[in-house]
Amino acid sequence: MITINEHYLKLQASYLFSDIAKRVETFQENNPDKEVIKLGIGDVTRALPKASTDAFHAAVDEMATEKGFRGYGPEQGYAFLREAIAENDFASRGAEISPDEIFISDGAKCDTGNIQELFSQDITIAIPDPVYPVYLDTNVMAGRTEEFADGRFKGIVYLDSTKENQFVPALPKEPVDLIYLCFPNNPTGSTITKEELKTWVDYARDNKALILFDAAYEAFVQDDDLPKSIYEIEGAREVAIEFRSFSKSAGFTGTRCAFTVVPKECVAYDKAGNSHSVHTLWNRRHCTKFNGVSYPVQRAAEAVYSEAGKAECKELVEYYMKNAALICETMDSLGYKYDGGKNSPYIWIEGNMDSWEFFDMLLNKAGVVCTPGAGFGKCGNGYIRISAFNSYENVVKAMERIKEALA
Ligand code: MLT
Numbered sequence: 001m002i003t004i005n006e007h008y009l010k011l012q013a014s015y016l017f018s019d020i021a022k023r024v025e026t027f028q029e030n031n032p033d034k035e036v037i038k039l040g041i042g043d044v045t046r047a048l049p050k051a052s053t054d055a056f057h058a059a060v061d062e063m064a065t066e067k068g069f070r071g072y073g074p075e076q077g078y079a080f081l082r083e084a085i086a087e088n089d090f091a092s093r094g095a096e097i098s099p100d101e102i103f104i105s106d107g108a109k110c111d112t113g114n115i116q117e118l119f120s121q122d123i124t125i126a127i128p129d130p131v132y133p134v135y136l137d138t139n140v141m142a143g144r145t146e147e148f149a150d151g152r153f154k155g156i157v158y159l160d161s162t163k164e165n166q167f168v169p170a171l172p173k174e175p176v177d178l179i180y181l182c183f184p185n186n187p188t189g190s191t192i193t194k195e196e197l198k199t200w201v202d203y204a205r206d207n208k209a210l211i212l213f214d215a216a217y218e219a220f221v222q223d224d225d226l227p228k229s230i231y232e233i234e235g236a237r238e239v240a241i242e243f244r245s246f247s248k249s250a251g252f253t254g255t256r257c258a259f260t261v262v263p264k265e266c267v268a269y270d271k272a273g274n275s276h277s278v279h280t281l282w283n284r285r286h287c288t289k290f291n292g293v294s295y296p297v298q299r300a301a302e303a304v305y306s307e308a309g310k311a312e313c314k315e316l317v318e319y320y321m322k323n324a325a326l327i328c329e330t331m332d333s334l335g336y337k338y339d340g341g342k343n344s345p346y347i348w349i350e351g352n353m354d355s356w357e358f359f360d361m362l363l364n365k366a367g368v369v370c371t372p373g374a375g376f377g378k379c380g381n382g383y384i385r386i387s388a389f390n391s392y393e394n395v396v397k398a399m400e401r402i403k404e405a406l407a
Contacts, residue, residue, distance in 0.1 A: 007143040010153070016133050016375040017041045020359075024369055031367075037398040039327075040369040042186070042345060042387045044251045046319060048300070049312035052250060055303035059296035073292040076283065077104025077259070081298045084305040085259060089244065095231035101263050101279065103286055104293050104301075106256040108216045108245040113138040114289075115212060115241065115260070116178075118281045119268060123177035126157040128169050130187050130376030130383075132214065135180045151378035160379050161188060163350070167339055168192055171203050179204065181230075182214035184221060187376045187385040188348040189340015194227050201230070204239035210268060210278070211240040216258075219249035219317050221343045237263040241278065248345065248389075250304045250313050257293055257301040320345050323395040324388035330399040334406055345388040348373070358384045365405035368398045 013019070020040050028036060048056075062068030076082070082099035090097035105111050113134050125144060127136050129152075136156070139145060146154035157176050159169035167190035172179075181200060183192040204211050211230065218228040227233065230240045242261040246252035262282045267275040293301075303309045328341040331349055341347040351358040355372035362368045362384070373383030388395070 005141070005143075007141055007145075010140050010145065010148055011137060012148075015137070016371070019375070020369065020371060023359075024363070027363055034367045036363070036367050036369060037390065037394045037401075038369045039386045039388075039390055039395070039398055040371045042248065042389050043253050044248060044316075044320075044389050045391055046251055046316055048251050048255065049304065049309050049316065051303040051306050051309035051312055052255075052300040056296050056300040059299035063295065070295045073295055073298070075287045075290055075292050076100070077102065077292065078295070078298050078302075081302045082259075084302050085244075088305045088310075090229060090231060090261075093229055093232055095229050096237070097231055097261055097263065101261055103260045103262065103282065104298060105258050105260060105286075105290065106293050108214065108243040108247070108258040108260075109134055111258060111260045112180075112212065112214055112243050114285070115282070116142055116144070118278065118285065119178060119210075120271075124157060124175065126159050126172050126176040126179045128159040128161050128180065128182070128185075129378055130161060130373060130380035131180065132182060132186045133376065135212075135214075136377075151381075158377070158379075161185070161190070162379055163337070163339070166190060167348070168196055171199060175207050175209075177207075177209050179209060179211045180214070181211055182216070183227075184217040184344035185340070185346075186214075186217060187346055187371065187373065187380065189342075189344035189346040189385075190348075191221065191223070191226050191343045193225070194233060197227055197230060197233050198235075201233045201236045201239060205235055208269065209239065210266070211236075213240050213242045215242055216245040217248060217344055217346075218244070219313070220321065220345050222321065223343055226343060231261070231263070238265045238267065241266060241282075246301050246304060249317065250301070250309075251316060252301070255297055255300060257297050319392070320388045323390065323392055326392075326395055326399055327386050327388060330403060334403065336406075341388070347386045347388070349384050349386060351382060351384050353382070355381050355384055362402065362405065366398070366401035368402055 082102045086099045161167040161169045167188040213230040230236045245258035262279045264279045266278040324341040327347045331338045338349040355374040359372040371385040373380030
């Protein structure tokens, strides 16, 4: 008899964004004439940078020739892209990362979901609340949690991110082994200072723990004093893995390219207390289960670092940040409290009501889709997340409708 991985039965019925999509679909079926504006899932809407599409086309043409054709590439990614990343994303910020510590992949979602399989079943995991659902769900699937009760899984150390701590959680009171952090934060849009991040790095060093740092939204950091990478913090190379993505910074959500940084000093331990290189383990996993991102996509990603590519990506980020500013302005005018929107494309709004109720109200009264905060965890209840990813025209229209609906 074929039996299932019963840990899957502990999961909430469906993935948050699928759940929202279904509700929106039902609404559209019942209101076929109403135009819905989607400010829910953080999916970019603007065209890829021309520098990337030019490189993409050229690489496809190369593949059409006997000489330029390429079969399987290196699982870890082509050197041209890894070198461009090391220089532009890290060396330029004073963070020392070598190209062979960078693993190219098809998404930060996959990498943040897959990484947990390197670690033992009985580790203690600290996960912020609210949080990007992938971190938690993948650990549930792997059997690292007990039952779900009162909005939380037993066996997880939740790091409450609330308005009282400006959505930057305090260090856990009990020792933990694996810590998920995401800054600029999804969903709250909050940021962390170098000093605050240093306390996490020091904690990890003191406790032989490991930090999984999701920096998928670093491109939206406007304040130069804020860290874009955890490797800007002294001592992080031994205790942190970082996840990055071209999805939001260069419009690659549909093109798929991301990377994970695993420094060679980064270690985890066996039961006898011997240290092992996490870089070696991740490389082993990557080679076994992944065959690399396609050559044209990697060329398109490399072009992001050309002078033209950098200018176009900057323009993309500025475009979405102008949307974010308009959302913040609207919330100010309506007297709503919010976080984010200044160094992040997400605006986390305190709704003073159940977040699914708020979601339904915005959908029904304004035809605007947001993300209910409760979908990101218990501490998210009472909040909604509005994403700045859409056309400026649509954001203007959405804000007008929200003003009318909430006035
Ligand atoms: C989000 O809306 O939280 C993100 O778009 C989800 C993702 O990047 O997978």
